[in-house]
Amino acid sequence: MPFTARTAEETAAARLRFYADGYAPLPGLLTSDGLDELRAETQRLVAIARRRDFTMSCMDDSPRHMTTLGGHVIARESSLVRELYGDQRLLGLVGAVAGEPPLTVPDPLERHVLNVLHRQGDTHGAHTDDYPYALVIFLEAPHSPAHGGLLQYVSRAGSLADLDTDRACSAHHRAGDAYLLRSDTTAHRVTSLTRPGVRRTVLNLAYTTRSAAPRSTQSARELYI
Template identity: 60%
Template sequence: MISNGPCSRRSSRLRPARPRRAAPRRNGPGTASSTRSATSPTTLGGHQIARASPVITRLYQDRDLMRLLSSLLGEAVVAVHDPVERHVLNVLHRPGDTHGAHTDDYPLALVLFLEAPPHHTDGGLLEFHPGRGNLGALDAPGARRAHHRPADGYLLRSDITAHRVTPLERPGLRRTVLNFAYTTPGRQGATTSSASLLYD
């Protein structure tokens, strides 16, 4: 059974594509958090990645990878149909850049680190609360932080686990991750309210 928290693993290094800056988005009604700020990640959506890097698309669709994820989850794992959400490149590169509190639309996020701050005091840490989807749980007892290095990766049950990334603390730091979203058969539509706050 997969943990609601991240499972860290080493991954192969990938060369990041040129990212584009995501436009700021206002919070919608009924959202649990207003953590989106002007210092949110630079984002490159899956449709752009697919045009620029067939290798990343082939890795995302790899049957052996999906079999491994299925065995960890304990049920069938399939690719996300949405061409924008299936794989996303997120880049934090300025002091204060953060990735606000949210849950994801799809159940699994496989996150691969291309670049990461060298020390945990530099920021860019994953914060999560295992088994708690309420965004306020990130400030409650039981919330955890994890520091990652380039070539690290983690698997997160991201639809029911509140998570965010802490702000970068100084100039010259970069946190670049490739996020592969996976789902289960019959679950292809957006199901959470907070993920829509992060991307246009």
């Protein structure tokens, strides 16, 4: 999978941002060839993905209006995504930004998931994750922040309600971009798409560490089984 090389200065800046905010943007992580290859693969996987429309009780009844595919199905259907998840260059980048070596997560359901917002009003509501690190790679993204699909996040959140305070930050990304999130302690959500025809397609790669405390919620099973 072709990745864009990052300089030592870019990596150091991403590490500082991650330590401060629990979030580090990785613009242009995929080369144009890498984006084309991975986008074609995810378009194939979307054909077997499942539509979800519900509120998640374990995450303060926040809404889910999206189409998803769980890691257990992706592992069966896509050698490309399996290889991406364990790519040593990618793991090296995650470790350099996070400051510790990432490990694959024990639950195949959550290792690598596909999340698609493709209808007006689609949203991935407020939540935290079971594992400490999420590397989110964009295959499709709204062209303008005004079209929605923004990441909203609060580092070291006391509760999901912090997303409705002035502590919340927003970030817009483009196809080929990625970001690393400290996803177990950072409250986050994706804002609603505001117009028809807009799509936001991401692969979310979850990683853990030796020091991470075990944490388990029903959220992944509600969204990906």
